[in-house]
Amino acid sequence: MPQLFSAFHSFLRRRRGLLPGVALLLSSLLAGCDLIEFSPNETRTPEAYHDLTRKSLERLQQQPKPLGGDTVRFVFIGDSQRFYEEAEAFTQSVNQLPGVSFVAIAGDISDFGLIREMRWVHDRLKHLNVPYLTVIGNHDLVANGREAYQQVYGPLNYSFEYGSTRFVFVDTNGREYGFNGRVPNVPWVQQALANPGPGIRRQVVMSHVPPHDADFDPQLVAPYVQALSSAPRVAFELNGHKHDFSVGQPYENGLTFINSYSFEKRQYLVLTLWGEKEFKLDTVQY
Amino acid sequence: MSRAFLLPLLLLVPLLPAAAQSDSATAAPAPLPAALALAAAEPAPAEPAAVAPTGLTAQPWYRPHHLLLQTAAGQGLITAGVGYTTLRGRVDLDVLAGYVPSKYSITPMGIFTAKAGYSPWTLHLGQSRWQVRPFTVGALVSHTASRGLNDSRDGKYEPGYYWWSSRTRVGGFVGGKVSRVIGHNRYGHPRTLGAYYELGTNDLYLSSIFTNLGALGVHEILTLGFGVKYDL
Numbered sequence: 001m002p003q004l005f006s007a008f009h010s011f012l013r014r015r016r017g018l019l020p021g022v023a024l025l026l027s028s029l030l031a032g033c034d035l036i037e038f039s040p041n042e043t044r045t046p047e048a049y050h051d052l053t054r055k056s057l058e059r060l061q062q063q064p065k066p067l068g069g070d071t072v073r074f075v076f077i078g079d080s081q082r083f084y085e086e087a088e089a090f091t092q093s094v095n096q097l098p099g100v101s102f103v104a105i106a107g108d109i110s111d112f113g114l115i116r117e118m119r120w121v122h123d124r125l126k127h128l129n130v131p132y133l134t135v136i137g138n139h140d141l142v143a144n145g146r147e148a149y150q151q152v153y154g155p156l157n158y159s160f161e162y163g164s165t166r167f168v169f170v171d172t173n174g175r176e177y178g179f180n181g182r183v184p185n186v187p188w189v190q191q192a193l194a195n196p197g198p199g200i201r202r203q204v205v206m207s208h209v210p211p212h213d214a215d216f217d218p219q220l221v222a223p224y225v226q227a228l229s230s231a232p233r234v235a236f237e238l239n240g241h242k243h244d245f246s247v248g249q250p251y252e253n254g255l256t257f258i259n260s261y262s263f264e265k266r267q268y269l270v271l272t273l274w275g276e277k278e279f280k281l282d283t284v285q286y
Numbered sequence: 287m288s289r290a291f292l293l294p295l296l297l298l299v300p301l302l303p304a305a306a307q308s309d310s311a312t313a314a315p316a317p318l319p320a321a322l323a324l325a326a327a328e329p330a331p332a333e334p335a336a337v338a339p340t341g342l343t344a345q346p347w348y349r350p351h352h353l354l355l356q357t358a359a360g361q362g363l364i365t366a367g368v369g370y371t372t373l374r375g376r377v378d379l380d381v382l383a384g385y386v387p388s389k390y391s392i393t394p395m396g397i398f399t400a401k402a403g404y405s406p407w408t409l410h411l412g413q414s415r416w417q418v419r420p421f422t423v424g425a426l427v428s429h430t431a432s433r434g435l436n437d438s439r440d441g442k443y444e445p446g447y448y449w450w451s452s453r454t455r456v457g458g459f460v461g462g463k464v465s466r467v468i469g470h471n472r473y474g475h476p477r478t479l480g481a482y483y484e485l486g487t488n489d490l491y492l493s494s495i496f497t498n499l500g501a502l503g504v505h506e507i508l509t510l511g512f513g514v515k516y517d518l
Contacts, residue, residue: 035510038363039397040455040488041430042390082494085501112450112490113436120494120506142438143452147392175442215443 040114043147049119053154056102056131063130065163066099069274070201072163073099076269078106078208078240079262080121081139086263087124093286095129097270101163102130106240106260107137107173107208109153113145118152135169137208137240138215141176157185159192164201165235165273168192172207172224174217186223193231202235202276210239210257212250229253235277245269247281345473352517354380359484359511360457361428362386362397369515378403378424378515392434401426403461415467417478422461426486429454450490459486463515477517484511 038044067073075094080087094103103125110117118140125132136156140149150156156171170192172184184207193203209215211224228234229251236256243262250257258281261267270282345351350368357364362384369380384397403424410417430453438448465480491507 034506035485035508036358037360037509038358038384038386038390039395039430040360040490041395041432041435041452042386043392044390082497084494084498088501111494113452114490116491116506117494120502123506141436142448143435144392144432145436147434176436178442 034116034119037116040112040116041144041148043115043144043151045115045119045148045151049122049152051154052122052152053133053158056133057160059131060102060133060160060162063101066101067163067272070164071272071274072101072165073270073272074101075103076106076238076258076260076271077103077263078260079108079137079243079264080105080125081108081111081137081263082117083263084120084124086266087121089266089286090263090268091124091127093284094268095127097284099272100130100270103128103132104167104206104238105132105134106206106238107135108139108240108262109134109137109149110140110145113140113142113148115144115148115152118148122152133167133169135206135208136171136173138173138176141173157188157192161197161200163273164199166193166196166200166203168203168205170205170207172209172211172216174209174220175215177217179217179219181217181219183217184220184224186220186227189224190227190231193227193234196232200233202233202273203231204235204238204273206238208239209241210237210259212257213239213241215241225251225253225255229255233276235273235279245283350518352378352515354382354513354515356382356384356511356513358509359459359486360397360455360488360509361399361426361511362395363390365397365399365513367399375408376405378405378422391432393432395430395432395435397428397430399426399428401459403459405463417465417467417480419463419465419480419482422459422463422482422484424459424461424484426457426459427454428457450493455488455490457486457488459484461485465515471517475517478515479517480515482513482515484513485509486511 075097077090094100109121134153136149157169159166159168168189170184170189174183177183196203205228211221228237234255236258239257239259240262242259244259244265245261245267246259248257249255258269260269267283267285270284272280351371352369354367354369355365356367361382363386365382365384367380367382369378371378379402382399384399386395386397388394401424403422405419405422407421408417408419435452438450438452461482461484463480463482465478467476468479469477471477486509487507495502495504495507
């Protein structure tokens with residue numbers, strides 16, 4: 001053993017440039033890799049895990065629409081937090097479905113608000129044949145999660161148009177902000193839902209916490225529900241947080257709320273929309 | 287009965303100097319406590335030779351044994367610390383303060399870490415000044431201070447809604463170190479400058495893998511860090 005070490009040592013001595021060279025090579029190899037982490041709460045992310053919402057929307061607009069007319073079909077699920085095994089099975093199941101344009105995930109992508117969790121989820125969902133789109137959940141806001149989500153996915157409030165439908169995704173996790181009266185951003189919601197163009201047959205809102213939940217800012221329940229019910233052609237609101245399916249009209253205005261299964265339930269909804277407010281719900285087990 | 291536990295002390299008798307043994311022989315039958323009293327009266331052994339393993343010399347508690355400079359491993363972009371070596375150089379106890387700038391956070395983070403590492407073997411490379419600690423296993427606890435960090439337990443929810451703290455992490459690691467003797471310190475012990483690595487994980491990553499065995503790979507939960515350690 002000592003002979004081995006001294007041989008190794010004399011080898012090192014003869015090649016003085018070797019050690020710094022190897023160190024440089026190693027550090028450049030490791031710089032782009034997950035292993036190097038300054039803090040679990042850091043918000044640094046490689047380009048492949050950055051700006052995913054914009055990338056998904058670009059992919060969505062480029063792909064041919066699978067169903068004709070004003071019909072649009074997408075998969076709806078929520079709360080992928082710490083259900084990695086289920087995320088793999090979910091991906092395989094969705095990839096066998098015909099006519100689906102995208103997957104909508106109603107928040108709580110991560111459990112601890114850590115950026116590495118968001119990368120773990122994307123590592124599984126990136127194998128979907130269609131793009132997936134997310135809205136932020138309360139768990140995604142823990143620690144540095146807000147910034148981590150913005151780095152990995154993008155804006156907390158955003159909207160897009162696809163398949164004769166305008167989708168409005170909004171941060172409603174008021175309790176995470178200490179019920180500061182600004183989340184959800186009701187003026188933004190009003191503006192996002194205003195004046196749909198002639199090609200827009202319906203509007204769909206998605207947020208994590210539904211307004212009829214204790215984690216929704218109580219002072220904003222009435223203005224938020226009012227904003228949705230007074231906007232033109234809002235078909236329904238999609239939510240997560242409760243980890244189970246429900247559909248109902250909890251307010252007198254007749255606005256429909258649909259809550260998603262969580263990943264752990266090993267079930268998801270397939271939503272097919274046509275006309276102004278017509279829709280069909282199918283449950284798929286995986 | 288109460289004296290029974292003293293019996294193993296008989297093993298100490300052969301260690302007594304010859305004079306002490308003959309004294310106790312003349313005072314026969316010498317009771318055991320007398321022999322022990324003699325042993326206690328013996329002068330303390332001479333001050334340790336320069337070959338004594340690092341960490342055995344009595345040093346003022348406030349004088350750390352080494353300085354550290356480190357990056358990554360979840361303890362900061364740039365991290366500095368001090369530490370103590372004990373148990374014949376096998377155990378290092380370190381405290382570190384790390385910094386992560388706001389470029390990688392909402393507001394800058396200060397990460398304060400206490401860690402203990404156990405290195406059972408130190409190999410000397412032939413006759414050279416190089417030493418290798420091929421294996422270290424350790425544990426750490428850290429606290430993150432950052433104004434913008436959203437607390438998980440500050441009363442926004444009912445107690446227990448989030449079971450973990452967003453600021454305190456507990457972790458474990460394995461590692462290794464290569465060092466070189468560069469002179470001697472004030473006690474005559476060899477002074478080394480060494481480079482080490484740490485491959486570790488934390489409680490939240492472990493909790494993620496334990497609920498997803500087979501679905502989340504071990505390589506996905508690992509963190510790596512590097513540092514240098516300089517003996518004072």
